[in-house]
Amino acid sequence: MEINMDNGLIVNILVESMSEDHVTIIKKLSKPKRDEELAAELNVKETIVRTLLNDLHARSLVEYERIKDKRTGWYTYLWKKRSDKIEEYISNYLHGKLDDLYRKLDEEKNGTFRCSCSRVSLEKAMDTNFICPECNEPYVNLDNSDEISKIETEIARINNFLKSI
Numbered sequence: 001m002e003i004n005m006d007n008g009l010i011v012n013i014l015v016e017s018m019s020e021d022h023v024t025i026i027k028k029l030s031k032p033k034r035d036e037e038l039a040a041e042l043n044v045k046e047t048i049v050r051t052l053l054n055d056l057h058a059r060s061l062v063e064y065e066r067i068k069d070k071r072t073g074w075y076t077y078l079w080k081k082r083s084d085k086i087e088e089y090i091s092n093y094l095h096g097k098l099d100d101l102y103r104k105l106d107e108e109k110n111g112t113f114r115c116s117c118s119r120v121s122l123e124k125a126m127d128t129n130f131i132c133p134e135c136n137e138p139y140v141n142l143d144n145s146d147e148i149s150k151i152e153t154e155i156a157r158i159n160n161f162l163k164s165i
């Protein structure tokens with residue numbers, strides 16, 4: 001399947017997980033190209049292009065074919081993007097992000113009371129009569145409902161996106 005590099009969401013996720021420059025390279029690989037071709041098209045040094053290509057290769061997002069130049073006897077590299085792997089990469093990245101968000105959500109939901117040394121759940125605060133056994137301060141109820149709804153919105157957004165790809 002061909003990954004749609006015109007999809008703003010896909011592009012944003014790739015930029016967020018790598019960088020704008022990496023995404024530029026992927027976009028330029030709509031058809032296979034040699035590193036010197038890419039460097040010329042982007043008007044940057046070949047060493048920069050190679051570094052970016054190596055990064056992408058380490059993530060399995062591009063592959064290359066080594067071609068011997070019959071005239072010079074030197075090898076050149078023809079780079080291709082791997083659409084299937086890009087899709088997999090995005091999916092893995094977002095699942096990792098979801099894990100983090102669920103963990104954060106859990107922390108927020110289980111840490112609605114605060115003293116100067118820690119954050120605890122309502123149950124825990126009740127256990128010690130709303131006084132922290134460590135610092136002896138009273139626990140203060142933390143209004144983190146905004147934070148919780150922000151995390152929940154983000155989780156819903158990612159889940160919807162994952163269903164669409």
Ligand SMILES: [Zn+2]
Nearest residue numbers: 115117132135
């Ligand atoms: Zn405390």
